[in-house]
Amino acid sequence: MNYSRKKSQPIFDRALDVLEKGVSSNFRYLGDKETPVIARGKGARIWDADDNEFIDYRLGWGPINLGHADDRVNQAVTEAIQDGITFAATTPLEVDVAELIKKMVPDMEKLRFTNTGTEATMHALRTARGFTNKEKFIKFEGQYHGAHDYVLFSTASSSIGGMGSRRSPIPVQVGSGIPDKIRDYVYCLPFNDFDAVERCVKDHHNEIATIMVEPCLGNIAGIEPQDGFLAHLRKLCDDYNMVLIFDEVKTGFRLSNGGARDTYGVIPHISTYAKSLGNGFPVAAFGGSADVMSVIGGGSVTHAGTFGANAVSMAAAKAVLTILDETPVLEKLAERGKRLKNGLDKVLTEAGLPHQMSGHPNLQGFLITEKEVKEVRDLVHHDDDMYEAICINMYNRGVWMEDDAREPWFICEAHTEEIIDETLNKFEESVKEAIA
């Protein structure tokens, strides 16, 4: 890397002394001498502890849809916390936010708040089990639903080689520390494979409570569902007494105000939300059909949390949702996202690099492979080294994208056309340097 770490390195050395691997989430660790230390962000830009400036396309792995340190959201949170934060009781703010979500998300009837995406998917899974009185579930290979035990199988970081054949996929456990028996509760299937899901459901529906799906592969370059795939899942759930859960932690309040339900025109029984709901403040929710949600409480399904719907999260969510509701932020993002996507495509084509553009403009990626990519198994043909080389060249030019093609590029309201054009110029130089 070209950058000075004169101030960053001593801070990271201190971090290594007190935080395991120097980070607070495994995926943040990039090496003892390489892990960035970020001091601040504003709009579409961030600065490290040495004051090196970057255009940010990681956006904290997705939550920032308005821009870092958005003044409107910060102001709302600052005002709200003057009245106290946590009361172990319902608050007016919480009702306001729930009403806004209900207004913006098609067929949202009842919901509950949590603080992270992991909690939201964990509670949604339990709710589906409580509703159907069945225990197993289907998830799709390459999808990440958070860090609780039940869902840590065949995620974006799993080895594709370990997944077995498409006909009889093997759930690949992510890391140790998960009881072996948990594997018996999950079927991991290839995304976009209509027949594989149908076969599994027909054979095992008596024990399957739910199909949990990221409507597009938010952890695999945003790969989108093929026409009819999500509707196929909904029909199977209706026919076989299963709950369809959309994990909208990445797509919610990012693809469109109504999220993937609206964008892809399929309504699940339950959706989970987090990231873009708070523009970086920790807030999450799950909800959907009143019938399914009614099993929560009253001595049935447990949902609890000391910090659920605290004033910090609710004030942030209210500000974000009001902005999205009153101004066409996500439409604007889609226009700029297309500009970025077309520009990246043009540069890669002109450089003669075989590639696939993927994802929705608001959550997109590109993959360096000739083969059409419909699901994670298709990444065995991906040129990881070339992608990483381009990423390092971009970083050295002040543009921060994830060095792993599976994590999408995110844009926010603060990515102006000028910033996108600046990015594309740097991308052209970076690609030329990588293939030279």
Ligand SMILES: Cc1ncc(COP(=O)(O)O)c(C=O)c1O
């Ligand atoms: C689709 C999806 N679901 C759930 C999660 C977990 O969310 P959190 O990191 O807030 O626990 C993530 C995190 O990246 C995600 O991408």
